[in-house]
Amino acid sequence: MNNIARLLRKRPTETEKLLWRYLRSKQIDGFKFRRQQPIDNYVVDFVCFDKKIIIEVDGGQHAADKEKDIERDNYFKKHGFKVLRFWNNDVFKNIGGVLEKIRENCLSRPPLTPPVKGGEFTPLK
Secondary structure, eight states, X not given: OHHHHHHHHHSOOHHHHHHHHHHGGGTTTTOOOEEEEEETTEEEXXXXXXXXXXXXXXXTHHHHTHHHHHHHHHHHHHTTOEEEEEEHHHHHHOHHHHXXXXXXXXXXXXXXXXXXXXXXXXXXX
């Protein structure tokens, strides 16, 4: 997975490049995002681990293969992540709206808290 993620970081889509300009360097209220990040058997476009938010930018191929996206989103939801999906056109034509939606979701998610002393932390697979 790490090799795939590395390759995807070297070859971002135009949509990913545009969105990354705004997500990198903690530009949205200090929240740190990573791009093309492996999580278990998946590589996500962007993730904020502090808020457990995953951002996916989707082109037309996702309209044809919705089942895989639903399965993937359910997997992440089961592990406490919230998945935000944006169409490429939305990113290009309404970047302000996309960024505001991301910001709102980051601000509305409670911060992760460490387990209670003696509690058990269960990492993803």
